[in-house]
Amino acid sequence: MKRTWVNETARSLPPSGIRRFFDLVAEMKGVISLGVGEPDFVTPWHVREACVFSLEKGYTMYTSNFGLLELREEIARDLQENYQVEYNPCNQILVTVGVSEALDLALRALIEPGDEVIIADPCYVSYKPCTIMAGGVPVEVPTKPENGFRPSVEDIEKHITNKTKVLLLCYPNNPTGAIMDRTSAEAIAALANKYNLFVISDEIYAHLTYDGKHICLASLPGMVERTLLLNGFSKAYAMTGWRLGYAAGPADVIAAMTKIHQYTMLCAPITAQKAAIEALRNGAVERERMVDQYNQRRRVIVSGLNRIGLPCVEPKGAFYAFPSITGTGMSSEEFCEALLKEEKVAVVPGNAFGKTGEGYIRCSYASSIDKIKEALNRMERFLNNRRKAAL
């Protein structure tokens, strides 16, 4: 009898909704993509140059499990300067292989079998699978456009049980572009304190806000001891392929994560760590230049989507617009597939990010203005053809 090698957990994980779409796009030529979750900028030259220099000097070895102390000191300084949160670089910061690894470590370090993790839906594609792989139970709290795609405290409260342990949030948000405002952040902090919950706050898009400064959840009263702050270099410094992130939080949680990290990953690549030091020390000017570019593109895409009849809440962070497509009568996947086949524009169906994402599409504006304008023209033609066909 043929034995099934793959275990039940892996077999039952749903394949990423994005993966399927990726395969569809792979064979096509002339596609304009608003489907990417990464900056279209190349890592600034001074950062790449610092990395090349480190290779020339021979920095090709392991680092401490925590990551280079020099980098952790820069991270601590950066968090202090930007958000006035204090972390001891010796035992409260762990450098990881992207925020992805940090999230996985965090869930594995925190979750007992059956513990519930409250996740604002729609959300980044890894949150639910990683929760399940850590033995936890993901509990989705839907977010709505009328509340700026932020979870309301009442909605979260309805989902809290005696099994609830962790609140997993990501603001600025992928895929909706929502940001956390002070009132909501304070209400969520009060809730976490009231029910004694731990918060994992994925703040990878922290520097990409266009309407006021980012609010770091750990900076709110009573939060630093119950919050794990995840951040990295991918988005703000256009360093996705370097795979470098970090976690900052209570020493006991960081120690537990470091144990798992030491057995599974040992350390993050030194080359990327050297580059990250340069990014934190001298990267502000280039970073601000990129944010300014995203902001201009954001205005073009939001006004364009609303004009062609895909209503869109103003995204105030990250680099995604999340318009509703319910007016077309199509499902998210039908819309994206038809748009790709008829007009060769790639966008991501909202349901790839969770049930609540159905009826939406994610359009990334980490793309040149010219490409965004051409994509909007094609989308307008697509919608007009549909409307004509319906008559």
Add this chain to the structure above:
Amino acid sequence: MNKELAILELLEEDDRIQPEEIALRLDLSVDEVKQIIDRMEQEKIILRYKALINWEKAGSNGVSALIEVKVLPQRDVGFDTVAERIYRFPEVKAVYLMSGAYDLVVMVEGPSMREVASFVSQKLATLDHVQSTATHFVLKKYKQDGVIFEENETVERLVVSP
């Protein structure tokens, strides 16, 4: 945001950009953008709209040179007067007053090396107050006005990613 500087940056990037697009990208009204541009044209902040051309690729055989000029300053004759005598020549494309080992740097373009050489020896070096010149011919242009002439790598990204 300094509106004027933001508008200038967009125009320097692409001078064919329409006021409507500038207004959209910078969150300003179209009328305001038009007014600011008009004013900056009148005030000679915007001097001219021009294309950036790779002449070598276009098949032109013209040459350009950078000439260091040392000036002997004399009573009542400042650098400005000498510079003016130099920049009036049409073959001179740019003149800057410099700190350091020499005083003026003069960018010259001409149809051939011979023309440029004769301009230097007959016109420039013979000017009163010009003490010495050093001429450097440009062999190849890699980057000008922030634009790289030959990008030899195109980086392919995933078309869809989470």
